[in-house]
Amino acid sequence: MDVLSATGLARRFGERTAVDDVSFGIAAGETYGLLGPNGAGKTTTISMVCGLLAPDSGTVVINGDTMATDRCPAKTHLGLVPQEIALYPDLSGRENMEFFGRLQGLSGARLGERIDSVLELVGLADRGGERTDDYSGGMKRRANIGVALLHEPELLILDEPTVGVDPQSRNAILDGIADLQSSGMAVLYTTHYMEEAERLCDRIGVMDEGRLVAEGSTAELVSLVGEHPVLRLEGDGDLRVVQSRLAVLDGVIDCTSAEGRLDVVAQESAVVLGEVLQIAEHNGVRITAVSVDEPDLEDVFLHLTGKALRD
């Protein structure tokens, strides 16, 4: 059974449809990435999953409990890490955790134990007594994630948790999320960063204009849209002759040349590379550089939506 099951979610704001019939599920130990540009409907979808917004239609079920905007049991199963640093700057890290832990129903010794454990987990054990105002950006991000883990939720929702974080802290955060995933936690992750989605997510849902336009692993999405690797060659000589020979070669889908560069789109780049080099040599072209441009989520996204992810 999926930890999270979102079915037929739809939400309108006046005349504008923000989310239209979105369905997806996340199993225990799985990380699901929700990818899309600003305005795609990611935040509205997450808001409905968290019970912050009521859907016009559709349901969200977490661990068997149906989500609602009021005080419902489903909320005890999730931990939300908002994009913003949702910590009170005038309270210490520990005081912030006490407050949010109490809201999640923790109290007494259990609350204290969980705070100690989470502070340890996010590397703030020796800084818990300091005001979060005095934390560095990376520390704030880690504390921001830590607060969501206090009640040991089955589902962790992270809304662009690495925005504005230095590379070192970002790596630490991504490693931490991977650890949580391996401990059996279901993770819903939204990001603008393609490499984060590719690194962390078992499955990715691509959203555009309120709809979930594709879903699957990175490899599945790439094959779904029929994207192929591009063999890029640079060399001296008449590349146009080579281009005309390659265009009729089996396995080559497309071939273009311009200003000392030759781009070959093939079913399998490794297979055609040898033949390409032979043809080049035979025609007096000296190849000086070879690279393979594998299709990634950016290409998938461009293919699916006709726009770049950061549009």
Add this chain to the structure above:
Amino acid sequence: MASSTLTLAGNGIRRGFRSRSLLLMGIVGPLILGSVLALAFGSGGPTISIGLVNLDDSELSSGIADGLADALEGSQLELTRIIADDPGDLSDVERMVSDGEIGAVLVIPEGYGASVTATPETLRVIGAGDNAIASSIVSSIARSIAAGTDLQRAVVAGFVAAGVDPSPVLDDGPVEPVISAEQVTFEGRFDAPLYFGPLAIFLFLGLGVTARTLLRDEHDGMLARIRSAPVSTRDVVAGSAITVIAMGALASTAVILVSTIVFGASWGEPLEVLVVIAAFVVSIAGLLGLIVGIAATEAQAESWTNVIAFTFAVIGGSFFGGALLPGILGTIGTMTPNGASMRALIEVGPGGQSLGDVWYLLAWLFGMGIVGIIVGARLFARRLR
């Protein structure tokens, strides 16, 4: 009440205590300004001048006048007996009051003594809006005298109803007016208006900061995190309202205690003062709730709060006696939380009335607060949907 509501309120109060803005605006500001005003206008124990015009030559009325003079002997109320040249024209007396020569005047009408056995006559109080303390004291005295007269009238009526001649009772002289020392005198100073004026302004501004936390939390993602926990929107709004009211009550109490203990200020009966202050705090919590419910951004809410705080301060009498002015200006002033609270404080002040006598002011303040909180909460909740 849900434990999450209390958790939210507790956190709000804890953060409020750490907030320099509330400390400065809610406590330090009113204390400094109030103390400066008290030093300038309220030191030395002012003598309040009141007058008495006795237009009745009955034994009862003479007894009342003499009894009043005896009761006020040695108090801070200076009684002046005024003889009206023309009983039918008290314009000179009214001018004396409006010019501030005398704070307020009690008029015993002609035939007042005879009214014990006939149609009741009404005592008249001539007061001025800018001297509400004197007016309040004289009104209190008038009510006491009227109560004594009513008692005597009831006794006579009882004799007559029983078919017994009431002459022996009347021959024994008038029933002494029941004038207690507490009603006509007060020890030390009455500084409540001097401190309450600044307190009202600063508290409105200071609590505005606390109330706007909701908007700030909404913007900063804090509210999303809170509402993703098993917490309803109602819990969030109730927690915020409790925080504002509690911080207002604590700040007001601190101002009252420090001004009393350190500066020797006199506020009046503690219970009555606290009830009036509570009503004021609830009323501004309601108005701030409305502002938070309507405003789109924190900056917008802040500018509205500032405009409303100073508008209410001007027309409500925090700077001068707006709510105590006669006529429409006074009525408008009294409709503001500042004005209604100021009037209530003065009326229940030393030698003044009871809480029951100012119920309409308290009802207005509490009503304004409760309606404001409910409407503001609904508007805010609608925005989150």
